[in-house]
Amino acid sequence: MVVPGRAALPAARPSRRGGSGSGTGATWRTTARFKVVFSHGFTGSRLDSLRASPEVAEELGVYMVGFDRAVYGESEPNPARSVESAALDMADLADALGLGDKFYVVGFSLGCHPVWGALRYIPDRIAGAAMLAPSCLPLPTSTVVANTTYLPNKRDAEIRRTLTADGTLRKKREMATQQGIQESYYRDMAVMFGKWEFDPMALPEPAKGCPVHLWQGDEDGLVPVALQRHVAGSLGWVNYHELPGTGHFLSAVPGLGDTVLRTLFG
Secondary structure (H helix, E strand, O other): OOEEEEEEEHHHEEEEEEEEEOOOHHHHHHHOOEEEEEEOOOOOOOOOOOOOOHHHHHHHOEEEEEEOOOOOOOOOOOOOOOHHHHHHHHHHHHHHOOOOOOEEEEEEHHHHHHHHHHHHHOHHHEEEEEEEOOOOOOOOHHHHHHOOOOOOOHHHHHHHHHHHHOOHHHHHHHHHOOOOHHHHHHHHHHHHHOOOOOOHHHOOOOOOOOOEEEEEEOOOOOOOHHHHHHHHHHOOOEEEEEEOOOOOOHHHOOOHHHHHHHHHOO
């Protein structure tokens, strides 16, 4: 279940958001055991999620909120956007919703740069982090935007065919690019693939009790598995989970959303 709403961020930049979990409203936000801010990927929106089952969310006591990242959907533009501002947006959203001093962050694909930013700029606010197929290298821009990138994984290819045929991809694009493709897609790529203020491979290990997990399919046609193997080999504190025979669209992997939550909170 997704409950829409708006949250005012600093500098009068409201962000459209949607919350989900085993309960709704302000009471559940404050009483849930685990509060999670979800950062959607490229071409995504606040409606994207881990697709964890309501039963598991209720069992664990999870409240998860997704939001339109800067310039996506109905969020206001931020001309000074950066990896740091993306992380601070999540902290501001958590504060606006009263999620407490610490919260969990989960990101998918290009939407993982706010998670990296959170580990760098607001580590004292992060209770744990999960990244799914995080991208740190430039993507083939034209084919990604056009949804024509070659996808070696059969499930990925079939998902794209289905979502193209039924109009879902067109609707997602329309929702994400309400402010124009230049403002949403290309500015997002400029932040992700521009010069970062820090080297993720030089990040110190988070404080004890702050787990960091990374999931990656070994047949991902957008984010190479070799990249994540390098990350895991360089940062010993990253718990790496490689998924054999799996592509990029990890939210479609049966049961993975539940596994991510159970692992992150285990």
